[in-house]
Amino acid sequence: MTSDARVVVIGAGLAGVTLARRLGELGTPALVVGEEEHRPYNRVLLAEVLAGRYAPEVITLPAPPALVRARVVGIDRAAREVRCADGSAIGYGTLVLATGSNPVLPPLRGLFRAGHELPAGVHAFRTMDDCLRLSAALRPGARAVVVGGGLLGVSAARALAERGAQVVLAQQAERLMERQLDPGASRLVLRHLRGLGVEVHTECRVRDVRCVGGAVRSVELADGYALDADLVVLACGVRPRTGLAEDAGLTVREGVVVDGALRTSDPHIRAVGDCAEHAGTVYGLAAPALEQVAALAGLLTGTAASPYTGTRSLTRLTLHGPDSPLDLAAFGETDVRPGDDVVQLADATRGTYRRVVVRGDRLVGGVLVGELGTVGALARAWEGAEPLPTDGGPLLHLLTPDGGS
Incomplete structure (x- = not known):
């Protein structure tokens, strides 16, 4: 493949590796450039490695077919090349920034x-x-x-x-x-x-x-x-890793600014994941990154033309302990505005807590702790943004599988 047609991805994290894999499945091979010496891995699970629950190899990701170990130090937009610390240069037709974020x-x-x-x-x-x-x-x-x-x-x-x-x-x-x-x-x-x-x-x-x-x-x-x-x-916390984009003269606010096609201010350069800012939002979470990857893979291969419109993301976390784990989930807006209705159920003995915020006839957010069997139904009601029934009964069933009986 000539450099004029090649897709090059900077970053071998979850977003970059998943994008390369999807592009390959759709018949468009991509070259991934990653600077870490380790095999690509799922950063979300690092705490499990630290706890001794997982060995490092357990959280590795399937390696992309074409992976170059190098540190990119610059982007030459005119020549459509990325320059590496070892003096080499890699030509691209489309460049994707999946550079992630740095710790604050x-x-x-x-x-x-x-x-x-x-x-x-x-x-x-x-x-x-x-x-x-x-x-x-x-x-x-x-x-x-x-x-x-x-x-x-x-x-x-x-x-x-x-x-x-x-x-x-x-x-x-x-x-x-x-x-x-x-x-x-x-x-x-x-x-x-x-x-x-x-x-x-x-x-x-x-x-x-x-x-x-x-x-x-x-x-x-x-x-x-x-x-x-x-x-x-x-x-x-973390901060989007935008140094390469800034040095190349791309538009950067908090993150690298992208449109619905995940396109930066240079039409030949896209950005996904923690480094990308879409519609004023930097998500910094795995789920939005994967949604961006899916959208971009479809756009680059012509298999889907739907733009990325943003992510309504749900945060989940499991805190393990010597007895039973504590499961958490949060989505949407959890701060209450004047006029909002709040439905809250708590059981101190079982260590469970459920609280949702309803604005008008819409479910706008919620927090759940322990026994997350209802989180899927709640999240679907929130993501669909459909009006809730006026009698409130179905909402109670979403909060408690037994309907509160």
């Missing part, structure tokens, strides 16, 4: 040494290398501080506790997973973590990392309180 490293005093390296014992938690380094450093009884109480921070804290660490989680917001969960669901997550022995501090800002001999020894909070630490895990 907070501006803490003492965080970086010369050369912008993290001190010994301080770890980001984004890649397989991050996971393996952290796992190798972990010892039973080690004092670990997790900075950040979002989805990633909660997953990391749970995994470290399962490995026998003494874990403290420091969350700046007033509750855990505040972007996905309402206060009631957050309380159940808090109870679950405390049941694993995790010490949780909310409304708590970390300001300093204290090191001795280049290795972390403690973390200082804004109120001056110090937490002893052998390990620090930075789980402060």
Whole structure:
């Protein structure tokens, strides 16, 4: 295949590898360029590797037929080439950016040494290398501080506790997973973590990392309180990886701006996944990335012409523990506006919680914790955006399989 017709994908994560596989199935081979030395893997499952539940090879993805290990350092749009760190160049007809995202490293005093390296014992938690380094450093009884109480921070804290660490989680917001969960669901997550022995501090800002001999020894909070630490895990969110796009002069806001054809401001360059911004939204989740991949594969091969119109994404998470796991699901809008109706069912004994928000005659969002048998029906009612029956009975059946009896 000549470079004029070739599809080149930068990024060997879930989005890039899945796109290459779909294109191949549809008769359009693609070349994937990935910089990690590991086989492509599902990043969503890294916490399970850290917990020791899965071996690294369990979360690997089927490798694309054509995969080049290289770090791309530039895009020459005029020549339609990508330039690699080893001096090589790869021509493309269509270029797809699936570069993912980078971890957010907070501006803490003492965080970086010369050369912008993290001190010994301080770890980001984004890649397989991050996971393996952290796992190798972990010892039973080690004092670990997790900075950040979002989805990633909660997953990391749970995994470290399962490995026998003494874990403290420091969350700046007033509750855990505040972007996905309402206060009631957050309380159940808090109870679950405390049941694993995790010490949780909310409304708590970390300001300093204290090191001795280049290795972390403690973390200082804004109120001056110090937490002893052998390990620090930075789980402060992610930021779209847009450097290549910016250097190439593409339109970038929070992410690389794309239209319904996943096309950037250069008609020969598309973008999908964590790095892409569509209609003002960067999703940063697996489900929207896979929907974008499916749409782009159809558009590039001519097998489907439907544009990507956005994703109504559902977040699911399972927190394992010594007894039973805690299953979580959240979708849509969970904040209540004036005039909204709220239906809530909670069972403290069974540790279950269900809360949905109805606006007018539409289901606009919900949070479920424990026993997620109803989540599929609720999500379908939400995704379909169909009017709900006025008597409320079917909604109760969606919340409780036995209809509340």
